[in-house]
Amino acid sequence: MKVGEVAAATGLTVRTLHHYEEIGLVAPTGRTAAGHRVYGPTALERLYRVSLLRSLGLSLTQVRESLDGGASQLREVITEHVALADDDVARQQRLRSRLVSLLELLDGDRDPSTDLLAILQDMAVLQPALERRVSILVYADIEAAHAYLVRVFGLGAGELVRDEAGSAVHGVVQAGDGEVWLHRESEEFGLASPRTLGAASATMAVLVDAVDEHHRHAVTEGASVRYPPTDQPYGFREYGAVDPEGHLWSFMRPLD
Numbered sequence: 675m676k677v678g679e680v681a682a683a684t685g686l687t688v689r690t691l692h693h694y695e696e697i698g699l700v701a702p703t704g705r706t707a708a709g710h711r712v713y714g715p716t717a718l719e720r721l722y723r724v725s726l727l728r729s730l731g732l733s734l735t736q737v738r739e740s741l742d743g744g745a746s747q748l749r750e751v752i753t754e755h756v757a758l759a760d761d762d763v764a765r766q767q768r769l770r771s772r773l774v775s776l777l778e779l780l781d782g783d784r785d786p787s788t789d790l791l792a793i794l795q796d797m798a799v800l801q802p803a804l805e806r807r808v809s810i811l812v813y814a815d816i817e818a819a820h821a822y823l824v825r826v827f828g829l830g831a832g833e834l835v836r837d838e839a840g841s842a843v844h845g846v847v848q849a850g851d852g853e854v855w856l857h858r859e860s861e862e863f864g865l866a867s868p869r870t871l872g873a874a875s876a877t878m879a880v881l882v883d884a885v886d887e888h889h890r891h892a893v894t895e896g897a898s899v900r901y902p903p904t905d906q907p908y909g910f911r912e913y914g915a916v917d918p919e920g921h922l923w924s925f926m927r928p929l930d
Contacts, residue, residue: 675718677702677711684725689863691721696844696858697835699738700724730755809878810855813919814867817842819856822918826895827880827925828888829854849880868920877922879912885927889913892925905929 681688694700695711700721703714713721720741727737732755740752813819817834820842824831830848837843845856859866868874882888885903892915893899900914900922912926 675713676706677713680713680718680721684721686725692860694721694724697734697738697833699734731758807852808855809849809852810857811876811878811921812857812859812865812867813845814859814869815919816845816856816858819917819919820845820847823847823854826892826897827915827917827923828891829880849878854878869918874916874920874922877924879924879926882925882927885911885913885925888925 675683677688677691680686681691691700691711695702700717702711703717704712706712723741724737727740728734730752732740820831820834823829824847832846832848832853833844834842834846835844843858847854847856857865859870889899889903897915898917900916903911903913905911906926909929910926911929912924914922914924916922
C-alpha cells in the first residue's frame, strides 16, 4: 500500500506516518520507482501495533520501548497504564457520587457551596492535561544546525535521527523545560528553511540565567549577533543572534 492509502485506511495523517518513519518507529517497506513510500505486511502489522498502543494512551517513547523490548516490556508498560486507568475510574466514581449527593442537597435546605468546590477540584483533575511544549524549526542541514545550536547557543544535545543513507532527518535539542525539534524541509507541507526562503517566518526566545554571560560565550563561539544585551521596555534584558540558516534566536531574562 502507498502512504496515502495507508493514511486513508488507518485514519492517520500522511505527516504522522512520515514522522513515525523519521523517528524510526515504523519504516516503509520500500519505495516505488517514482520514490513513493510503500508499506508491506510487516510494516502494516507494526503500524497496527503502534496505533493500538497509542489508542491506549501510551506515549511514542513508551510505544517504542514496548515494541523493541518484547512481551515483558509490553506487559510492564500496560500494567503501569492499568494502574493509571484505575486511578481515573476511582476519580470518576468519586465525582459521580458527589454529583448525586449535590442533587439531593438541592432538594433540601443545605448550602451546597462546599460540595461544589470539591466537585470543581475533581473536575480539574479529570481534565486532559497538557504534557509538554515542543517547538519546531525547519532546517536544510539538520546535522549542521544541531551541532551549531549545541556548541554556540549551549542547548542540550538531544536525539539525531538518520535515514538509511545516513543523512540526518530529525533532530532534538533541549532548551530548559522545553524541546526544539529540527524538521527537514518538505515541499509537500510547504516547509522551508529561512536560508531557502530568504526570510524567517518564526523566531525562538529562550530564558537563560545570565544574558551577558550567555552572550559572551556565543560571541566566542562565532555567533552572528544581531543586537547586544539590551534592557527592553517590556521588562526583559535580552540579545539576539541568528543561526547559520537565518532563524532569529533571543536569549533573555526578566529585569529585576
